[in-house]
Amino acid sequence: MLILDSGVGGLSVLKNIKKNLPKINYVYMLDNEAFPYGNKTEWFILQRSIKIINTIKKIYPITIVVIACNTVSTVALSILRNKFNLPIIGIFPAIETAEKITKNKIIGLIATQATINSFYTKNKIQKNSSNTIKIISTNKLALIAEKKIRGTTVSQIQLKNIFKPWINLSICPDTVILGCTHFSLLREEIKKILCVKSSIYFIDSINIITYQVKNYLNQSEIKLNIKKNIFLYSKKNDNFKKLLVFLKKYQFEIIEYINLN
Numbered sequence: 620m621l622i623l624d625s626g627v628g629g630l631s632v633l634k635n636i637k638k639n640l641p642k643i644n645y646v647y648m649l650d651n652e653a654f655p656y657g658n659k660t661e662w663f664i665l666q667r668s669i670k671i672i673n674t675i676k677k678i679y680p681i682t683i684v685v686i687a688c689n690t691v692s693t694v695a696l697s698i699l700r701n702k703f704n705l706p707i708i709g710i711f712p713a714i715e716t717a718e719k720i721t722k723n724k725i726i727g728l729i730a731t732q733a734t735i736n737s738f739y740t741k742n743k744i745q746k747n748s749s750n751t752i753k754i755i756s757t758n759k760l761a762l763i764a765e766k767k768i769r770g771t772t773v774s775q776i777q778l779k780n781i782f783k784p785w786i787n788l789s790i791c792p793d794t795v796i797l798g799c800t801h802f803s804l805l806r807e808e809i810k811k812i813l814c815v816k817s818s819i820y821f822i823d824s825i826n827i828i829t830y831q832v833k834n835y836l837n838q839s840e841i842k843l844n845i846k847k848n849i850f851l852y853s854k855k856n857d858n859f860k861k862l863l864v865f866l867k868k869y870q871f872e873i874i875e876y877i878n879l880n
C-alpha cells in the first residue's frame with residue numbers, strides 16, 4: 620500500500636489506518652520537495668502525483684494507492700484512476716456529510732486554495748442548495764501544522780487571522796469541514812479559537828477513507844506485498860531532520876530519500 624501526501628497531513632490518515640488494519644505494511648510518501656500542493660496549479664499536482672506513483676511502483680510492489688491528501692484527490696483522483704491499473708482511494712471534503720449534520724444550516728469549509736478551486740469542490744458546493752457554506756481558502760494552515768509537528772508552538776494570532784471570517788460572523792457554522800489532512804493535526808487548537816460561543820462539529824473524512832480502504836481490502840483478492848513499513852521523502856534538508864523525532868512513534872523500519880526529478 621502506498622500512502623501519499625505533500626507532508627505530515629497524511630500521517631493522520633496513516634494513524635487511523637494502522638489502528639484499524641494493524642497487520643498491513645505500507646510505503647508512506649512525504650513529498651516535502653513540492654510542499655505545499657495547495658498553491659500549485661492543477662497541472663503540476665496531476666503531473667507530480669503521476670510521477671510519484673510511477674517512480675514508487677518501479678521500486679516497491681505496491682498494489683493499492685491511498686491518496687491521503689484532499690488537494691490531490693479533488694484535483695486529480697479521477698484522472699489518476701484512469702491512468703493507472705491500480706485501485707486508488709482518495710480523501711475528499713465531506714460536504715454531503717456536513718449537510719446531513721448541520722442544524723443551523725451554516726457549514727464551514729476550510730481547505731487549500733487548490734481544493735477550493737477544484738471542479739470537484741465547486742460542483743459539490745453548487746449542488747448544495749439548502750445550506751450556506753462559508754469558505755476559507757488557505758495555504759497557511761498546512762504550514763502551521765508542519766511547524767507544530769516539528770515542535771513549534773501554534774500561534775493563536777496566526778490562527779485567529781486565518782479564521783477571522785468566521786469569528787466575525789453573527790451566527791457561526793455549527794459544522795466545520797476540515798478539508799485538508801494537515802488540519803486534523805490542529806483540531807484542538809482550531810476548537811479553542813472557534814468554539815468560544817457554541818460547540819462545533821468537526822468532520823475530516825479520515826474515518827471515511829479508512830473505511831473505504833478496509834472495505835476494499837475485505838472485498839478484493841488483492842495481495843499486499845510490502846514487507847516493511849517504509850517512509851520516503853523527496854527533499855533532504857534540516858527541516859526534514861526536525862521531523863525525525865515525531866516519526867519515531869510511527870515505527871518506520873526504513874526512512875529513505877527518493878529522487879523524484
Ligand code: DGL
Binds near residue numbers: 628629655
Ligand atoms: N494535506 C494536504 C491536503 O489534504 C495538502 C496540503 C498542501 O500541501 O497544501 O490537502
